[in-house]
Amino acid sequence: MAFALTQQDAASLDAAIAAIYPWPLGGGELKQFALLFKYQSLVNALQNILKPQLQQNPSRGFIEEVDVSVGWIDKRPYALMAGALNKGEIADGAIYSAHRLVQPGGSTIREARCLLLQAKAVKDQGQLQTPTVSLNPAVPDPNSSTGLELRLLSTWPVFDLYPHAASGSPLVRAVDLNLPANSVHPHGWFIGTPGFSPTGMQLQTWTHPWLCGPAVSGAPCNESLGSLLARFFSGGQLPNVAPKPVDAGAEFSYQYSDFLNPSSLAGYDRLCVEILRAIPGEYISDRWTGIPAVSKKQTATLFSNPFHLPVMSAYSAIRDSLQRLFYEKMPVLLVMRTSKEFRVDSPACRRPEPPRIFLG
Helix, strand or coil, X not given: CCCCCCHHHHHHHHHXXXXXXXXXXXXXXXXXXXXXXXXXXXXXXXXXXXXXXXXXXXXXXXXXXXXXXXXXXXXXXXXXXXXXXXXXECCCEEEEEEEEEEECCEEEEEEEEEEXXXXXXXXXXHHHHCCECCCCCCCCCCCCHHHHHHHHHHHCCCEEEECCCCCCCCCEEEECCCCCCCCCCCCXXXXXXXXXXXXXXXXXXXXXXXXXXXXXXXXXXXXXXXHHHHHHHCCCXXXXXXXXXXXXXXXXXXXXXXXXXXXXCCHHHHHHHHHHHCCCHHHCCHHHHCCCHHHHHHCHXXXXXXXXXXXXXHHHHHHXXXXXXXXXXXXXXXXXXXXXXXXXXXXXXXXXXXCCCCCC
């Protein structure tokens, strides 16, 4: 069940994002991108916007809740596309949204979506004036890192998935999204922020810290990140608003059993689940795994980047903070909407009766 956000909600998200960044804008893409997830501003804004849309009817045995969190992957996953000599990044970050139904007999994931984000710092003066994909540079060398990223997100050729750049063996071979050729695909978007402080007429362009464009060479980056996120959480487009040419993100198939054993999945389903599986257990909620926290700690091999079983030492906590500070980790924003159905006549849901008074 997608949310039904409005343009006002998109503006609220943009305001929360703008509050994260000092003025004037400017900086490297990974540093600026990490700031989105370093603080609770975006998480809190999403919770405040999404919670009013939840349905509550305890008298009829139905309540809803939403959980917003950020997971971190130690190293970004990479793709080696057919015919390419070098691996390319899958994305700098990912946004997930899912709806799960909890009933007396268990819980299931009813629908799930994912949006991949490739962040770029815009440094060319022409791009600062009129940003277009792939932002930095506008037209990349096909064999450069940006050229590989653009090829992947715009055409989605068959590729082998690697846990990180230095991996010798692929995690999954021959991932094929089976998408129609010569179409614009909504799965991955380029988002840009100024590498240098905008001046003059450029200030009229950068009214938001991040501007977004679909993965098409030369596509204008004229949508704010708040608008893109609002559309994503609304199922790709804002309801009751003229649709944008390209959806924000795409659906994928996911059940809890796939987290444990994704081998039956293919295409975008497999890619999205493998990214989830790469998040260490300390950073991913049980709502996404279906695995209790204790079991996750006992079964660290479930994750591509397992964390150590002992409690993190002060040293490892400091090291982890420094890794985030220097932008080595890949952030994953996770939003789970939960609908709970229960029997109102069950003993667990009855209100306790007042104690009986016995007269002697």
